[in-house]
Amino acid sequence: MLAIGQPAPKFTLLDQNSTAIELDSFKGRKVLIYFYPRASTPGCTVQACALRDSKSELDDLNVVVLGISPDTPKKLTNFINKQTLNFTLLSDEDHAVCEAYNVWQLKKFMGRESMGVVRTSFLIDENGNLEHIFNKFKTKDHHEVVLDVLKKL
Template sequence: MTFPAIGKLAPAFTLQNQAGENVSLKDFKGKKNVVIYFYPKASTPGCTTQACGIRDTKTELANLDTVVLGISPDNPKKLQKFIDKYDLNFDLLADEDHAVAEKYGVWGLKKFMGREFMGILRTSFFVDKNGCLRYIMSKVNTKTHDQEVIAYIKEHF
């Protein structure tokens, strides 16, 4: 799998959020920068750390005209439980058939504890207000992801 090209329009998508409402990338065009972060599974330790970091920096991100969308293969019901449990304050989107993950080149072979399987490769995509893909963060540290996102936006957007 390959990532979409930087400098081109980000691949379009419409997915259901935790409340079963459709959210499209085009909803933000002309209004907000969008950080799309793909994560493997709701309520797992690394994914929880990453999501809570975004939660805690939502105001700062909003001040930078940026919205964050988390995408995983979980269903909307599981995403709502994740939001409720950790008081998350941003949309999580259900990509149950991993079609969007494939469009973005983040569905691939993973290795964990000696086992190989297909899954989400933790990656973040930065999309500007025009819908153009500006940056891909492929080496994501769940503990510092939120601060790295803010630093990049401050410097480059």
């Protein structure tokens, strides 16, 4: 299990433009990594659009937003274009990063079980350490929960 204060698992993933993005490249800034199941689904769209609309507040707090899902870069590009998202989405097709952050888990839906992303967010401090873990929120309130924690830090 990941714990507050320990180093965040490092990664390099392709973004929506198939450009490699390293977590280490954001040292000196806070990073909000939010894991979501799939681009362009209703809950994921609500969550992403709320973060999009909160970008100026997040910028003022020196926070970079990175969304991670098992989607392909092409699907991420379509999601960004359709929703005019203003932050980076990363493709974790083999779900290795999801596994490193313990968000790739067995899920139950309508009596069926399958492996997938459990919606969770991690706030990483300027030194690359886990500062807060968000795992109890509604998609429509996620941005407010994040901003409330950030304002208290």
